[in-house]
Amino acid sequence: xxxxxxxxxxxxxxxxxxxxxxxxxxxxxxxxxxxxxxxxxxxxxxxxxxxxxxxxxxxxxxxxxxxxxxxxxxxxxxxxxxxxxxxxxxxxxxxxxxxxxxxxxxxxxxxxxxxxxxxxxxxxxxxxxxxxxxxxxxxxxxxxxxxxxxxxxxxxxxxxxxxxxxxxxxxxxxxxxxx
Amino acid sequence: xxxxxxxxxxxxxxxxxxxxxxxxxxxxxxxxxxxxxxxxxxxxxxxxxxxxxxxxxxxxxxxxxxxxxxxxxxxxxxxxxxxxxxxxxxxxxxxxxxxxxxxxxxxxxxxxxxxxxxxxxxxxxxxxxxxxxxxxxxxxxxxxxxxxxxxxxxxxxxxxxxxxxxxxxxxxxxxxxxxxxxxxxxxxxxxxxxxxxxxxxxxxxxxxxxxxxxxxxxxxxxxxxxxxxxxxxxxxxxxxxxxxxxxxxxxxxxxxxxxxxxxxxxxxxxxxxxxxxxxxxxxxxxxxxxxxxxxxxxxxxxxxxxxxxxxxxxxxxxxxxxxxxxxxxxx
Numbered sequence: 001x002x003x004x005x006x007x008x009x010x011x012x013x014x015x016x017x018x019x020x021x022x023x024x025x026x027x028x029x030x031x032x033x034x035x036x037x038x039x040x041x042x043x044x045x046x047x048x049x050x051x052x053x054x055x056x057x058x059x060x061x062x063x064x065x066x067x068x069x070x071x072x073x074x075x076x077x078x079x080x081x082x083x084x085x086x087x088x089x090x091x092x093x094x095x096x097x098x099x100x101x102x103x104x105x106x107x108x109x110x111x112x113x114x115x116x117x118x119x120x121x122x123x124x125x126x127x128x129x130x131x132x133x134x135x136x137x138x139x140x141x142x143x144x145x146x147x148x149x150x151x152x153x154x155x156x157x158x159x160x161x162x163x164x165x166x167x168x169x170x171x172x173x174x175x176x177x178x179x
Numbered sequence: 180x181x182x183x184x185x186x187x188x189x190x191x192x193x194x195x196x197x198x199x200x201x202x203x204x205x206x207x208x209x210x211x212x213x214x215x216x217x218x219x220x221x222x223x224x225x226x227x228x229x230x231x232x233x234x235x236x237x238x239x240x241x242x243x244x245x246x247x248x249x250x251x252x253x254x255x256x257x258x259x260x261x262x263x264x265x266x267x268x269x270x271x272x273x274x275x276x277x278x279x280x281x282x283x284x285x286x287x288x289x290x291x292x293x294x295x296x297x298x299x300x301x302x303x304x305x306x307x308x309x310x311x312x313x314x315x316x317x318x319x320x321x322x323x324x325x326x327x328x329x330x331x332x333x334x335x336x337x338x339x340x341x342x343x344x345x346x347x348x349x350x351x352x353x354x355x356x357x358x359x360x361x362x363x364x365x366x367x368x369x370x371x372x373x374x375x376x377x378x379x380x381x382x383x384x385x386x387x388x389x390x391x392x393x394x395x396x397x398x399x400x401x402x403x404x405x406x407x408x409x410x411x412x413x414x415x416x417x418x419x420x421x422x423x424x425x426x427x428x429x430x431x432x433x434x435x436x437x438x439x440x441x442x443x444x445x446x447x448x449x450x451x452x453x454x455x456x457x458x459x460x461x462x463x464x465x466x467x468x469x470x471x472x473x474x475x476x477x478x479x480x481x482x483x484x485x486x487x488x489x490x491x492x493x494x495x496x497x498x499x500x501x502x503x504x505x506x507x508x509x510x
Contacts (some may be wrong), residue, residue: 002476003497005241012237021228030240037244047497082203086210093221101229110229128195129230135195150188153195157226164226 004046007053008037015061018102022065022087032064058103066091101164113163121156128153190220194227292326295319296337299452301428306333309344310351313429316449317372338370340429343385357408359390361397368426375445381405381420391415433471433480443467444502451477454499461504462490 012033019029036057040046045056069088076084094100101110114122127138128149135153139146189206192198198206210217296302296314304312304320308328314320318337326332328346334354343351345364353360355371357378365385371378380389382400389398389406391413400406405420424434433450435443440462444455465488471480481492481500491505 008241008244009237012240013231013235017228017231021224034240034244034247038247041244041248049496082200082207083198086203086207089210089217090221090224093217101225105229107229107231111231114230125230129227130232134197135192136197147188150191151184153191154187154223157191157223160230161222161226 004041007040007046007050007057011054011057012037014102014107015057017107018058018100019061019065021100021102022062022091023068024083028068032061032068036060036064054103062091062094066095105164109167110160110164113160113167116163117156117159120152121159124149124152125156125160190223194224290324291321292324293319293321297452298449301431306331308346308351311342313340315339315370315428316452335369335371337372338368338428340366340368340426342366357392357410357413359392360387361390362387367400372449376410377407378410379405379407381422381425383422383426431472434469436468437466438468439463440465440467447477447480451480452498453477455502456495456499457502459504462502465489 015033015036016029019032020026023029023032039060040053040057046053048056066088069084069091073081073084073088114125117125123142124138127133127141128135133141135146135149138144139149142149144152186206186209189198189202189209192202193206206220210220294302294304294314296316296318298317300316302314304314306312306322307326308331310331312320312333315338318335318339320333320335320339322333328344329349331346331349331351332354333352336356339353341351341353341362343362343364343366347363350361350363353362353369355369355378356373357371358380360367360369360380362385365387366383367385367387368381368383369378370380380387380400382402382404384402386402387400389400390396391398391408398406400417403420403422405418405425406415407418408415421436424436427434428450433446435446438446440457444457447453448455467484467488469483469487471483475483477500481502484490485492489504489506491503493501493503495501
């Protein structure tokens with residue numbers, strides 16, 4: 001496997017997820033990611049040390065997204081203005097040095113954390129995030145009021161947030177302990 | 180409390196993608212109230228965004244990437260072909276001139292043709308007399324522009340396999356830093372890298388004569404024989420050669436039989452244009468035997484060595500690996 005294929009294999013999926021934070025259309029997001037890989041292929045940045053390349057990749061993706069959003073603001077109809085503004089706000093937030101879980105953590109470990117949730121929470125995450133069902137459809141399927149579904153999704157996400165931040169706290173302790 | 184739950188539901192609706200434009204504005208207004216609220220929204224959204232299905236289309240996307248690059252390269256190649264035809268036209272005009280205008284100096288000495296092969300690749304040259312020279316990674320072949328079928332002299336650093344066009348009247352000479360080789364029509368391999376301890380030549384067929392630098396004595400090498408000289412002490416020896424593995428490199432194969440570890444490292448480094456850093460002295464005493472068809476990548480070669488010998492490796496940086504001694508576990 002070449003240098004480049006290795007990076008592509010390791011980062012493509014993470015970068016796509018990262019792009020989808022700010023960009024709704026999946027095909028546009030795929031284009032943005034491809035463009036960033038074309039850039040590091042052409043400027044040979046991929047030959048540098050991996051941590052440098054990683055930072056470069058995430059920064060380039062964010063810039064690509066911001067450009068895309070700027071363009072969308074002009075193209076899109078008035079109704080979508082708010083969601084574009086929210087996405088821009090979010091991209092600028094990460095621009096200022098804050099790191100997303102997607103950049104920081106191992107994706108598999110995040111998914112593994114779902115398994116440690118109570119069944120009720122796990123079920124709702126699967127339906128809502130993985131199967132892409134609308135809240136109203138989940139409400140029908142589980143025979144629950146729609147507000148309860150929404151509250152449950154929020155609680156499930158909060159529980160995950162708790163788990164992940166506690167885990168990274170422990171890994172931190174563990175590494176300190178090793179030294 | 181009621182209010183808090185209302186916002187939480189709003190956030191979930193936003194993530195789930197069924198917020199009305201009014202609700203979006205409402206959410207935006209809430210987020211803009213304070214930095215804490217904004218961070219709460221962003222951290223919950225970040226969890227949501229990083230949850231991911233096992234569905235993965237990376238391989239497909241890599242194929243798309245290479246397809247795009249390929250069409251781009253094809254496009255730029257057309258430009259190349261175009262400029263090649265311009266260069267060819269100029270050359271033809273030049274050729275006609277040189278034929279029409281006879282020059283006084285029959286020997287144009289002074290200018291030297293250099294043919295060099297970068298690390299990690301191999302090349303083949305056909306000289307004006309019909310002699311074929313295969314050149315291994317990091318080698319350089321020089322000959323004066325006066326080279327012709329009557330004046331056959333080249334010099335070599337690195338490794339080359341010569342298939343010399345037979346012409347008993349005009350001997351073919353290969354100069355290296357340690358010895359000159361005079362032949363009439365044979366096939367032989369010369370390995371004379373400046374950073375190797377030994378220079379060698381192996382004769383596949385025919386007859387060659389060696390003349391050491393600074394001496395007039397000529398040594399003859401028989402087919403299947405290998406001549407080796409220590410570049411420093413100038414001590415030399417003859418031995419029976421394993422011709423097949425000596426010259427396998429020219430067909431893109433990589434065969435080594437019982438070669439010491441440092442030699443293997445050096446050959447891999449040249450062949451793949453990588454740097455292999457070895458720590459510890461344990462490995463120096465191991466001899467290695469193997470056969471690669473060279474289609475293998477450096478990763479595959481290192482993996483194979485890792486499986487069969489007491490080494491482990493680690494990539495340190497671009498084109499650089501660290502080789503570590505690691506005793507094999509007894510099963």
